[in-house]
Amino acid sequence: AYPLIVTALLAAGFVLAALRPGSATSSDPFIRRLVYVWVAQNIVLVISSILRLELYVGIYALTYWRVAAFVWMGLVAAGLALIIARIALGKSNEWLLSANLLTLSATLYACSFINFAALIANYNVEHSFEMTGHGTELDFWYLRSLGPSARPALDRFLEQQARTNAASVSPYRELARLLGQDEARYRAAQENWRAWSFRDWRLLRTLDTSIPFVVPQGSERFVPGR
Structure with a gap:
């Protein structure tokens, strides 16, 4: 899960740097398509990691760390999806940061009710x-x-x-x-x-x-x- 988190942070950093509102690259269709492909590739990577973890749990059972890995991977996938939404909707970097913080807060709040x-x-x-x-x-x-x-x-x-x-x-x-x-x-x-x-x-x-x-x-x- 940790490499996936690093991947999501790199993707977010690239979007923040390359697609700043008002910059020359933010309106370049080719750059935008490249970012879409890169982020989509990372989402596929996260999904494959979740499926692999599911197989691992099926063989070696469930533990706290494996539950945490599922949660982390879900957050990474949500973060990547928000990056695509930020580009498609033309939102600001502040919107992306706020959306990620809201997703993290909602996840932590929901987890507090789960035994x-x-x-x-x-x-x-x-x-x-x-x-x-x-x-x-x-x-x-x-x-x-x-x-x-x-x-x-x-x-x-x-x-x-x-x-x-x-x-x-x-x-x-x-x-x-x-x-x-x-x-x-x-x-x-x-x-x-x-x-x-x-x-x-x-x-x-x-x-x-x-x-x-x-x-x-x-x-x-x-x-x-x-």
């Missing part, structure tokens, strides 16, 4: 080898590191393993034990009213309605709620 930890956990669980029979095995230790928001997805994962008798395997039993400890600490922290948030309130309601997991002893079959 990325839950998004990553849900995606990885639903597309894991254990749940679908194909793809990559679930890195449940990484999901646990995402915090309490990943708990509902991990609960679904353990329920699925319980149906296949796989949950009696030592790593799954250890995961269930640690998740119980994590939940106890999380509930203790939420007793402080200063820690309240709407997202945590919804998560607590989900945890209250979920069936508790009991870690089996030895080779005993893993059964939720027993």
Whole structure:
């Protein structure tokens, strides 16, 4: 994603320098067509990078950095599209800068409402080898590191393993034990009213309605709620 950001900045710098309002080059049709072709080529490059990242996620699952890469690439594509709009509409450089800042602000504002930890956990669980029979095995230790928001997805994962008798395997039993400890600490922290948030309130309601997991002893079959 970083080279794409540099590419977008170079394209913007070239447009600002070569197509300044009132300059000789700004009214040259040949120069304008060259800029269109160059920016369009960069947009195609961004789209191909997004598709390649999608294939990478399909094999190696989703992480925070890969989500960030999707967001960055989307911003780069939007910035390049705004460059074309600036040329086609004959807008000023100030308009281009303001439009990019508005796009960035809107993106950051929208991201503040997205629970990325839950998004990553849900995606990885639903597309894991254990749940679908194909793809990559679930890195449940990484999901646990995402915090309490990943708990509902991990609960679904353990329920699925319980149906296949796989949950009696030592790593799954250890995961269930640690998740119980994590939940106890999380509930203790939420007793402080200063820690309240709407997202945590919804998560607590989900945890209250979920069936508790009991870690089996030895080779005993893993059964939720027993």
